[in-house]
Amino acid sequence: MCGRYATTVDPALLAVELDALDETSGPGGSREPAENYNVAPTDPVLAVVSRHSHEHPDDIPARRIRRMRWGLLPSWTKASEPGVPARGAPLFNARADTAATKPAFRSALKTKRALVPMDGWYEWLTEPATTGKAAKVPYFMTPADGSRLYAAGLWSVWRDREADTAPLLSVTILTTDSVGELQSIHDRMPLILTPDRWDRWLDPDADAPGDLLDPIDAAVAAGIEIRRVSDRVNSVRNDGPELIAPVAAPGSAVGEQITLL
Template sequence: MCGRYATTVDPALLAVELDAIDETSGPGGAREPAENYNVAPTDPVLAVVSRHSHEHPDDTPTRRIRRMRWGLIPPWTKAAAPSSSGEASGNVSRPAKGAPLFNARADTAATKPAFRTALKTKRALVPMDGWYEWLTEPAAKGKAVKVPYFMTPTDGSRMYAAGLWSVWRDRDADGPPLLSVTILTTDSVGALQSIHDRMPLILTPDRWQSWLDPDADAPDDLLDPIDEAVAAGIEIRRVSDEVNSVRNDGPELIAPVGAPGSAVGEQITLL
């Protein structure tokens, strides 16, 4: 499972690194902050896609950096009913509430109505510095507590999780489309299993081209659990319970902390 993660890369820098087009600017060139150490479902997130040009649909697809809502909204989702004042919230069309599709199982996405079309034609990469999970551990006086851990590359590099994306439009309004994305999860590998039985499906650079290709189905092996060699480069780090609240943000959330009564930060490296 992946219900919270951290990302700090600027989309302009990401576009340079991936030889992509940065399409994240809002009206008037406005940009949202690049850093978010406590990304939660429904937050706007960065996603890398590969698409043909509208003007030249026969050209080679180009990588593009887009900002999307985390939590996939299938295109057939109905629009929300107008508010009691007769207007949509903020005068903007919005989809009706449904299941929070921020994760999709890699092994069943091809059979699920909400994901199977996206798996064929709309695949993405979601950049992240690492992701959080909570492990229930015993505490004083017999009360169990949920302790947060942060999984991140030991070398400080960035990871890219496999994602599926969608375009939602209100058929009865002329507002802009809403882009949304979900992160695929797979069976955990190695010591990661001690934290949770599921983890994001991390794709290495040699797999990006096949995964993003909008003109071909993704090879089945791209949906397999990650290789143990990849897992060996992921550190499991105990972090502050300040991350428990989505209101908190900042680099202190991913800093290692010690167990109660310990003076040394606790971390586990997969071997």
Template sequence: MVGMCGRYATTVDPALLAVELDAIDETASAPPQPTERYNVAPTDPVLAVVARHDRAHPTDPPTRRIRRMRWGLVPPWTKAGEGGAPARSAPLFNARADTAATKPAFRAAVKTKRALVPMDGWYEWTAEPTAGGKVVKVPHFMTPRDGSRLFMAGLWSVWHDPASRPDASEPLLSCTILTTDAVGELASVHDRMPLILTPEHWDRWLDPDADVPADLLAGVDEQTAAGIEIRLVSDRVNSVRNDGPDLVTPAAPPGSAVGEQITLL
């Protein structure tokens, strides 16, 4: 399976994010994870923002919560594999915004389990000719020009081992990032891009009691897209083993071949 975005960078601490969003940090009780990640890949643990009701007070308004999830949605009906984990399959790390509501893997999440996935920016690759006539894959980092944080529209799911009682083991939380048609200069890198949601739309998107806002699935507006810088970066990002701030530092066009990459769905 191929998809977009298939790699991204995020450097926000969940406790800080909870303060910024007036949310509850539910990651504090879990094993600590690095907060600065410059080469996040599918199946990695990532932060996601959701809105849920308090179980003890279900009639109260939903509150924002910061949760850590596996990047790559695992539908609730997925069969168990070895060791009580989900059966191995291609990670559903992206979903098309225009068709997710009709796809079996995503349609339940579209109704009541929508999320925001925070990131500093995402990576994509273009095929470029070198002086010697060879074509190489060149990585780019898409990030806000003003240094702000991006929030992508996502979906999430809860999976339990069918052979165990729901309360016998911790559920697996997983998420996917929605993609849409690329806008403006971003289309020169790829014809798809993540679905960016700006702050005025967050409450409507996260509301678990309301139908999916169809207008928010329509795509990214040109003004938002124009605020994204397209930055040529080091081909070190091609390996998921590499990490660090140097991966998002502007770089000159590479003169050698780069490794495998994940492209847009």
């Protein structure tokens, strides 16, 4: 399960790192803020795709950085009014093991696969509180070495054929069974892809290799830190680096090894 995450990378920097084209500028060259420590469904997010050029479709596909709505909108979604898709539950996650059989995801799995960069993701663990009542405590999962994660995603293009409006790009994050200590937090986690798998995953001219949909390697999971964080992240209105800073569990010190219940 991944319903909230943090991302701080600037798309221009990401384009340089990945040898990709930055296609995130809005009208007049405007840009969305690069940092969001409390990304929630329907927020605009960065996604990495690989596509052929419209002008030269026979050329080798190039990596492109695009901004999309988090919460996949199938292309067949009807419009509620001109240029506005009908409301529905945001499809912000898709199970890697069943995406190929789900009408909302199976077409995207064949031709529209993406990488979603993130600093880490949040989950909530129900723990006994000091008052005796259970409380949901937020945790942040992030690489212990400070690097960036790339989650497997699927994307879609929605257009209202009856209205002269720009197409809406949207993306969902694939989830898989949790591995190692991450199982102590939640039984599901984002499907993290390491660099050696990116080209095969993004290839727009080939079906997704089945092995890329398997749970992540135990060594990758072992490199992910589980960090207790402030309950300020509970509200999507809050943002800022303090949301991912470690906090001490009651009766312990910050930096002390967390023992999960």
